[in-house]
Amino acid sequence: MKQLGTERVKRGMAEMQKGGVIMDVVNAEQAKIAEAAGAVAVMALERVPSDIRKAGGVARMADPRIVEEVMNAVSIPVMAKARIGHIVEARVLEAMGVDYIDESEVLTPADEEFHLLKSDYTVPFVCGCRDLGEAARRIGEGASMLRTKGEPGTGNIVEAVRHIRQVNAQVRRVIGMNADELMTEAKILGAPYELLVEIKKLGRLPVVNFAAGGVATPADAALMMELGADGVFVGSGIFKSENPEKFARAIVEATTHYQDYKLIAEISKELGTPMKGIDIATLPAEERMQERGW
Amino acid sequence: MKKIGVLALQGAIREHINQIEAVGCEAIAIKSADDLVGIDGLVLPGGESTTIRNLLDRFHLLEPIRHLAEQGLPMFGTCAGLILLAENIVGYEEPHLGVMKVTVERNSFGRQIDSFECDLPIPKLKRNVPAVFIRAPHIVSVEEHVEILAKHENRIVLARDRNFLGCSFHPELTKDITIMQYFVEMI
Numbered sequence: 001m002k003q004l005g006t007e008r009v010k011r012g013m014a015e016m017q018k019g020g021v022i023m024d025v026v027n028a029e030q031a032k033i034a035e036a037a038g039a040v041a042v043m044a045l046e047r048v049p050s051d052i053r054k055a056g057g058v059a060r061m062a063d064p065r066i067v068e069e070v071m072n073a074v075s076i077p078v079m080a081k082a083r084i085g086h087i088v089e090a091r092v093l094e095a096m097g098v099d100y101i102d103e104s105e106v107l108t109p110a111d112e113e114f115h116l117l118k119s120d121y122t123v124p125f126v127c128g129c130r131d132l133g134e135a136a137r138r139i140g141e142g143a144s145m146l147r148t149k150g151e152p153g154t155g156n157i158v159e160a161v162r163h164i165r166q167v168n169a170q171v172r173r174v175i176g177m178n179a180d181e182l183m184t185e186a187k188i189l190g191a192p193y194e195l196l197v198e199i200k201k202l203g204r205l206p207v208v209n210f211a212a213g214g215v216a217t218p219a220d221a222a223l224m225m226e227l228g229a230d231g232v233f234v235g236s237g238i239f240k241s242e243n244p245e246k247f248a249r250a251i252v253e254a255t256t257h258y259q260d261y262k263l264i265a266e267i268s269k270e271l272g273t274p275m276k277g278i279d280i281a282t283l284p285a286e287e288r289m290q291e292r293g294w
Numbered sequence: 295m296k297k298i299g300v301l302a303l304q305g306a307i308r309e310h311i312n313q314i315e316a317v318g319c320e321a322i323a324i325k326s327a328d329d330l331v332g333i334d335g336l337v338l339p340g341g342e343s344t345t346i347r348n349l350l351d352r353f354h355l356l357e358p359i360r361h362l363a364e365q366g367l368p369m370f371g372t373c374a375g376l377i378l379l380a381e382n383i384v385g386y387e388e389p390h391l392g393v394m395k396v397t398v399e400r401n402s403f404g405r406q407i408d409s410f411e412c413d414l415p416i417p418k419l420k421r422n423v424p425a426v427f428i429r430a431p432h433i434v435s436v437e438e439h440v441e442i443l444a445k446h447e448n449r450i451v452l453a454r455d456r457n458f459l460g461c462s463f464h465p466e467l468t469k470d471i472t473i474m475q476y477f478v479e480m481i
Contacts, residue, residue, distance in 0.1 A: 002412045009409045012306075012428050012467045016340050016373070019304040038348035040304060040341070075400060076342055077429065099406035099429070122407050249352075256303055256349055257325065 005122030007144070013077070013100065013124055014145035014208045017041060017231055021221065021252050022210070024048045024235040027066065028073035034238070037248035041077040041100070043233070044070035049106050049153030050236035050275065053287070059107045061089040067096060079126070084293050085111025094123040100145070102126045105292035106152045106235075115293065118142030128212065130163045130290060132170035136191030136199075137294075139207060146205065148229070149290040150213015153236050155277035157214045157223065159290060164211060164227045174199050213290070216241075216274045218254030218264055225258035242272030296481055299324040299333040301359075303349040305341020305374060309466035313474040327358040335368040335481045338375030340428070340464050343400070346374055347390050356391065363393040368457045370477040376460040377431055384434060394458040395437035402432045402449070414463070416444050416452065416472070423472045425451070425463040432462050454480075 003009075020040030025031040031042045046062040047055060061082050071078045077099035082089035084103055089110070093101050103116050105128055118125040119142025128149035129135035135146050148167070150160030170189070174196050177185060182200065186193040198206050211224030212233035221232045232255050234248075241247040250267040257263050285291065295318070300310045302323035314321035314337070324330060336359070338346075350356040363369055363379075371379040371394075378390040382397040403409070406429055414425035418441075425446070433450035436442065444452035451462035452473070459480060465473040 002410050004408065004410045006411055008426055008467060009411055009428060012426050012464060013406050013409065015306045015309065015467065016342070016428055016464075018306060018308075018341070019302075020342060020345055035344060036348075038345045040345050076344060077406060094407065097405045097407050124406065252345070252348070253352060257353075 010124035010144035011207050014126070017077075017210075018208055019256060020231045021248075021255050022079065022231065022233045023238055023248060024233075025070060025239070028069045030239055030244070031070045031073045033245050034248055035074045035076050037245060038252035039076060039248065040231070041079055042070060042074060043079045043081065043102065043235075044098075045081060048236040048239060049289070050155070050240055051153075052106060053153045061086070061093065061107070064092065064096060067093070067098060071096070071098070081107055082116075083107040084109035085114050085116060087116060090116055090121065094121055098123065100124050100126055103143075104128065105149060105289045109292050115141050118144075126210070128290070128293065129167060131166045131189070132174070133189035133191045134294070135167055135205065135209070136189065136195045139195055139205075140192040143207065145208050145210065147210040147212040147233055150211070150215075151280055151283070152213045152289050154214050154280065154283070155216035155237060155240075155275040156280055157216065157220045158280055160211050160213045160215065160224060161227065163213075164209070164224060164229055167205075167209065168228050171199060171205060175203055215251075216277060218250045218268050218271075221251045222254045222258035222264055225255055231255065236275055240275035247271055247274070295320050296334045296478060297322055297332060298335045298337060298478070298481075299330065300337045300339060301346070301355075301375070303341075303353070303355075304345050305339040306464065306466055307339055310337045310339050313466050313471055316471050317474050317478050319478060326353060327355055330358055330362060333367070335370065335477065336362070337477075338369060338371040338378050339466070340373035340375060343374035343377040343390070346378065350390070360391050360393060363391060363458070366457050368459075368477065368480045370459045370461070372461045372464055372466065373428065373430055376433075376462060379458055379460055394455045394460055395440055396453060396455065396460060397434045397436075398431045399434050400431050401429050403427055403430050405429065412446065414444055414446060414451070418443055419472060419476065421472065423465065423470050424468045425465070426467045427451075427463045430462045433460065
C-alpha cells in the first residue's frame with residue numbers, strides 16, 4: 001500500500017530540485033547562509049573540493065557530526081558524499097537520514113572496479129558523468145539524479161561544459177537513431193540497451209542532470225543552464241569567494257533567470273573576487289578527479 | 295482555450311505544463327509579474343518553498359500573486375505550492391501568500407528516506423489516484439468552510455478553499471490527470 005524508496009519517489013525528489021542551486025557547506029553557519037540565500041539543498045562536507053585538493057591524502061565521507069550539525073540547522077534537504085563503491089559509508093549516511101547521497105569522485109574511491117548498487121537503497125543517489133555511457137551506467141545501477149563531473153575545486157568551468165555538451169549531444173543522437181541502431185550504440189557507449197530505448201522514447205534522459213565541477217560565478221551557473229543543465233551544484237565557488245552571502249544569492253538568481261543578461265550584469269556587479277581558478281592543463285593527470293570512476 | 299500559468303521560478307515546472315496540456319489547456323511559464331496578465335488559473339508547483347519564496351520576493355511576484363488570489367483567481371498548489379498558499383505554517387510566524395484558510399506543517403511525514411507513494415482514495419471523485427509524497431507537508435487543520443478532499447493516515451492531504459486547491463503530494467509526477475482536471479473545472 002505505502003511504498004518507500006520507489007524509483008518515482010527517488011527520482012521525484014531530484015525533480016523538485018530543478019532550476020535550483022545546491023551548495024557545498026562545511027558547518028551549520030554556512031548551511032544557514034546557503035538556505036537564506038535560496039539554495040534548494042546543501043551538501044554537507046568536511047572540506048570543500050578546493051581544500052580537499054590542497055590537503056591531499058585520502059578524502060573520505062565527512063565526520064557524521066558535521067552532517068548531523070547541518071541536518072539540524074536547516075529545513076531544506078541535506079546531501080552528503082560517500083566514496084565511490086564504499087557500501088558502508090553509504091549505508092551509514094542512509095541510516096543517519098540524509099536526503100541524498102552523492103557517490104562522488106571528489107572523495108578518494110574505495111573501489112576502482114565497482115560502483116554502488118544504488119537501486120538497493122531507500123535513499124536516492126546522485127552520480128557524476130562525463131558522457132552518456134557513464135550516465136547510463138550510473139542510472140542502470142540505480143542513480144536517481146546525475147551531474148556533470150566537471151573538474152571539482154578548480155573554479156574552471158571548461159570541463160563541466162565539455163561534459164554537459166557531450167551528454168546532450170549523445171542524447172540527441174540516440175533520439176534521432178532508428179530502433180535497429182540502438183543495440184550497436186549501446187555496445188559502443190557501454191550503456192544498458194534498455195536505457196537507450198527509454199531515452200529515445202522519452203526524448204530526454206529519464207533523470208535530471210545538474211551541472212557540477214567548476215561553477216565559480218553567476219555567469220558560469222547561467223551558462224550551464226543555457227547548455228541544458230537542470231540545476232547547478234556549487235562547491236568551492238561560494239564559500240571561497242570574498243562575500244559568500246552575496247555570491248550565493250547572485251548564483252541563485254542567475255540560475256533562475258539564466259537568459260536575463262541585464263539582470264546577470266546587475267547582480268554580478270561588486271560581488272568581490274570569485275575563487276581563484278586553476279587552468280586544467282596545469283593539473284597533472286593523477287590529480288584530475290574526473291578520471292575517478294568509469 | 296483556458297490559459298493556466300505555472301509559477302516557473304524553481305521546481306517541477308515541466309511536469310505541470312505537461313499535465314495542463316494533457317487536459318486540453320494552454321500552459322504558460324510565469325517568471326515575472328508581466329507574465330500573469332490574462333491567465334485563467336495559476337499552478338504553484340513543488341520545489342523548495344524557502345527558495346521559491348526567496349525568488350518571489352526578489353522578483354516582486356509575491357504581491358501581484360496575492361492580489362490575484364484575493365480577486366478570486368483559481369490557484370492550485372502542490373507540496374511547496376500548498377505551503378505558499380497556506381494562511382498558517384506550523385513553527386513559522388509569517389505565512390508566504392497566506393491566502394488559503396488552512397494550517398500546514400512542513401516535512402511532516404519525515405525526511406526523504408520516509409518519502410513514499412500510495413494509492414489515494416478521493417471519495418468525492420469516487421476514485422483512487424496514485425500519490426507521490428516527497429518530504430511532504432500536510433494540512434493540520436482547516437477553517438470550517440474548507441472542503442477536505444483526501445486524507446492519508448488520518449492527515450489531510452488534499453483540500454479546497456473557495457478558489458484554492460492545495461495538495462500535499464505530486465500528481466504531476468504521475469500520468470494521472472484527475473486532480474488537474476478537477477482544478478480546471480474550478481476555473
